[in-house]
Amino acid sequence: MDVTLEAQGSQPNFRYEIILPLMQGRVSxxxxxxxxxxxxxxxxxxxxxxxxxxDFGLLDTNWGDVVPAIDGGWDLICLPVFIKRxxxxxxxxxxxxxxxxxxxxxxxxxxxxxxxxxxxxxxTRGFLQHHYxxxxxxxxxxxxxxxxxxxxxxxxxxxxxMGPRKSPVQRLLDGEVDLSTxxxxxxxxxxALESTPQVKRLFPDYQEQxxxxxxxxxxxxxxxxxxxxxxxxxxxxxxxxxxxxxxERSRELAxxxxxxxxxxxxxxxxxxxxxxxxxxxxxxxxxxxxxxxxNTIETFLDYCHEQGMTKxxxxxxxxxxxxxxxx
Numbered sequence: 084m085d086v087t088l089e090a091q092g093s094q095p096n097f098r099y100e101i102i103l104p105l106m107q108g109r110v111s112x113x114x115x116x117x118x119x120x121x122x123x124x125x126x127x128x129x130x131x132x133x134x135x136x137x138d139f140g141l142l143d144t145n146w147g148d149v150v151p152a153i154d155g156g157w158d159l160i161c162l163p164v165f166i167k168r169x170x171x172x173x174x175x176x177x178x179x180x181x182x183x184x185x186x187x188x189x190x191x192x193x194x195x196x197x198x199x200x201x202x203x204x205x206x207t208r209g210f211l212q213h214h215y216x217x218x219x220x221x222x223x224x225x226x227x228x229x230x231x232x233x234x235x236x237x238x239x240x241x242x243x244x245m246g247p248r249k250s251p252v253q254r255l256l257d258g259e260v261d262l263s264t265x266x267x268x269x270x271x272x273x274x275a276l277e278s279t280p281q282v283k284r285l286f287p288d289y290q291e292q293x294x295x296x297x298x299x300x301x302x303x304x305x306x307x308x309x310x311x312x313x314x315x316x317x318x319x320x321x322x323x324x325x326x327x328x329x330x331e332r333s334r335e336l337a338x339x340x341x342x343x344x345x346x347x348x349x350x351x352x353x354x355x356x357x358x359x360x361x362x363x364x365x366x367x368x369x370x371x372x373x374x375x376x377x378n379t380i381e382t383f384l385d386y387c388h389e390q391g392m393t394k395x396x397x398x399x400x401x402x403x404x405x406x407x408x409x410x
Contacts (some may be wrong), residue, residue, distance in 0.1 A: 086315070086326070091144040098167055100341070101369055105333035112329045114240070115322070117141075129231045131210035137313030139382055141326070143167075146308045147392075148203035150384065151232035153402060154393040158313030160404045161325060163338035163373045163380075165305035165332040168264065172289035172296075173208045176255055176263045176276055179283040179370045183261060185252070186215035186285065189349075192261035195225045196249035199234070199241070202306040202383075210296075219390065224249075225260050237390030255282055295367075299330055301366040301377045316404060331371050331410075338369070341396045372410035 096255055102108050106119060129148070132182040133139055137158030143166050152159065177183045181192070189211065211217040223240040226247060234241070244254070252272045255263035256279060267273060276282055286292050295301050309330065341358040351357060361368075370376065380399065386394040400408060 084319070085116050085118050085140075086113055087118050087120050087140040089139065089142050091142065096300075101334040101337045102166060102330070103333070104336035104340070105329055108223060109336060110329050110332045112325060115325065115329075115380050117329075124335055131285075133274055134312075137315070139312040140315055141312075143307055145196075145200075145202055146305055146383065147200040147205045147387075148231065149310060150309060150387045150397060150402070151200060151392045154387075154395075154397060155232055158324050159310045160313060160316050160323070161402050162309040162310040162327050162330065162375065163309070163325060163403055163407050163410055165369075165376065166330075167304050167307035168305045168369065169203065170289070170293040171210070171264075171304050172286040173284070174203055174209055174264055174267060175285035175289075176252070177260050177280050178255065178258065178286045181261050186211050186217050187238040189262055189285075190218055190221040191223075193223045193225055193259070193403070194255040194262035194264065195244075195260040196263070197227070197265035198227055199230055199390075200232070201225060201265050202304070205305045205383065205386050205390060205392070208390055209382065210348075212389070222262075229259040231280055234391040235394050239391055252276060261292060275363050297365060297368065297395060300357070300378060304375070305379065311313040313406060321406060327371070327404075327407050327410060328400065334371060335364070338367075365400055372401065373408055374410060 089340060092276065105117065129152075134142070134225075135152075142159075143164075146165075150160075153161075177189075183189065183192070198204065208219055208222075210257050212219050220238045220240070220315075223242065225242050225244050227244055229243060247259070249259075250272065251265055252267060252269075252275070253258070254260045256275055258281070267276075293303075309326075311326070316323055342355060342362075362380040369376075373380065380402075384393075384397050384399075384402070387393050
């Protein structure tokens with residue numbers, strides 16, 4: 084059986100370290116040949132009826148878009164495979180000339196993000212509310228376009244930006260908003276943020292914040308997850324668990340590679356030792372599975388409901404394939 088693995092965004096070769104052993108053929112899946120495809124743009128996934136109707140194999144995409152899609156009745160199911168994680172605190176930048184000295188000072192201010200449902204944005208809002216007491220209804224969100232799914236909270240302050248399309252970072256640099264959050268992959272934007280005195284980090288101690296979040300709550304924030312088409316899932320009982328096990332084996336091999344002789348392609352000096360020390364201090368932060376990530380998953384589903392992205396709070400068995408719930 085051929086199963087196609089597609090990706091939303093900029094990972095056409097699936098270069099995530101935890102999936103490389105699988106892509107290299109070092110992990111075999113009995114009776115299954117995994118075929119990676121080229122990347123999809125953001126609109127390609129949501130505007131293509133085959134994804135809504137479950138006519139696909141596997142898809143790597145942003146977790147924040149998945150939850151409202153499931154809530155909206157799309158024919159898909161998740162594998163508890165968190166293919167990409169990123170800390171969120173280092174992506175929150177504010178104007179340095181707007182008297183913002185902490186999270187509570189954001190109330191009444193304008194915030195820009197790449198999309199209301201982007202996982203980093205969801206987590207950032209949730210942490211602002213639950214860890215710092217910020218009233219999210221007092222934040223005014225500037226978005227680049229209409230959301231892909233309806234929002235179920237009529238108290239939200241949402242503005243669709245007019246004029247030339249800009250990144251949230253550029254809107255912050257131009258003084259149009261007070262806060263920018265969401266993923267930043269452009270090196271030039273990072274350089275601009277770090278060299279412009281009119282902006283600063285909302286959390287100067289972002290690394291300590293990330294560490295405390297994991298130590299106190301067991302959360303190292305996932306941003307991408309693996310989806311399985313509903314039709315493939317129903318036609319092949321047990322396949323979801325088989326695929327999950329393959330991704331898990333790939334992750335284990337990737338960890339062994341990182342702790343090996345350090346001869347890989349990393350540009351980081353002393354990469355093996357850094358990975359070793361990180362594992363000693365943090366433990367296994369890249370773990371897959373429902374039980375291993377239960378608080379992370381429950382927290383995210385709570386936030387999606389609280390922030391109006393789902394009509395109700397989704398249960399685990401509606402999000403994840405049944406045969407993976409014991410992982």
